[in-house]
Amino acid sequence: MRPIFFAPEGASLPSAEQRARLARHLAWARARYTELLGGRDSLALDTGTVVVQGRMPPAFYRGRPEDGVPEIVAELLDHFRVSRFSCPWVLVVVVMNPRDDFPTGGGRPLNGGLGTGGGLVVLSSFALDRVPNVQSTIQHELGHAFGLPHADGYGRDMRTDPSLMSYNPAHHTDGFRPSGTPGVLVAEDVRALARNRRVLAKLAFDPVRDVPTRRAIAPDIVTLGPMTIPGHPDARVGVTTRSGEAYGSRASNVVQGEIRASAGPGVTFDASRMWHSDSSATGWVGLELTFPVSVTLSRLAIYTQHSGRYHAARRVRVTLADAGREASVAEADLAGPEAEVAFAPAHGRRWRVSLLAGESGQVGVRGLRFFSGEDEVFPPAVPTAR
Secondary structure, X not given: OEEEEEEOOOOOOOOHHHHHHHHHHHHHHHHHXXXXXXXXXXXXXXXXXXXXXXXXXXXXXXXXXXXXXHHHHHHXXXXXXXXXXXXXXXXXXXXXXXXXXXXXXXXXXXXXXOOOOOEEEEEEHHHHHHOOOHXXXXXXXXXXXXXXXXXXXXXXXXXXXXXXXXXXXXXOOEOOEOOOOOOEOOHHHHHHHHHOOOOOOOOOOOHHHHOOOOOOOOOOOOXXXXXXXXXXXXXXXXXXOOOOOHHHOOHHHHHOOEOXXXXXXXXXXXXXOOEEOOOOOOOEEEEEEEEEEEEEEEEEEEXXXXXXXXXXXXXXXXXXXXXXXXXXXXXXXXXOOEEEEEEEEEEEEEEEEEEEEOOOOOOEEEEEEEEEOOEEEOOOOEOOOO
């Protein structure tokens, strides 16, 4: 977490008391998450605060959608000379405004999903100074910044649920006095946080410990979408195909969501999570990938097949297709339905992945992952479980 005071043009700068108050609240929130996770992991917190001078007056941000927060984020990324993809922090931003609670408290991951990049918590200096339950708000909005949805995303009641991600008023703190019934991390929250390795590198989800007896956990992880940030590219990798999208599947599914296992029990094909090609006369099918920015890749992980037996790919070709020209990057046999192909580092924005089908003439793809050296770039919104 990186604490920041953002002062719009003409706004006052934070006082020493405000700096100390924010530091105390963040230390408390950090301790609270450590407690909620049973000491299995803790959040990293930068010491000291950064003050960033805004480019525009308060009226500008008030007149923009989403309380001007996207514009504030764009200015902060420029100030720190990072992109939405390379930002290494959860930015905890206090906007200097003593007049009223604007912008209202909020939080979210910059790129959506879990562990795909930095995150954001935003609140006003009015809230920091005057709103009694600012601490419980910070804890809740940090959950969003780490990728957690509201409790109703899992069918839970927003007014009465014990989850930290509800709006249960029983969770409210009062200044620096804790609630007698503070919010907790329910099983779905812990399961999701364990996938965000950028925030909690040590945390592992333990169904025996983390799922209460006589209660079923929701089958799927719910994620938040990416922000739209002015002057910054979209966070998603674009995927198209000329090989068909059979059985209601979509090519874009190969870079979104969780990559599920191929094996059953039963049929595991899921048109909402996978891509299934049409039958190809040549046996080759292809996906065209357009990254938001040019990337250097040296390894590709490919997950084909479903139900443990159907429509695996046998061979792959990787091609760069920038500037209307194609350059071969790699071609190799695939060792199995979950295989990697390594190649000399290549740089570009538009890539083509061609896959050779087996006897069926069709390929089912559960997902693709991209690596530059040991670093994964544009990871799935839900990383695989440890």
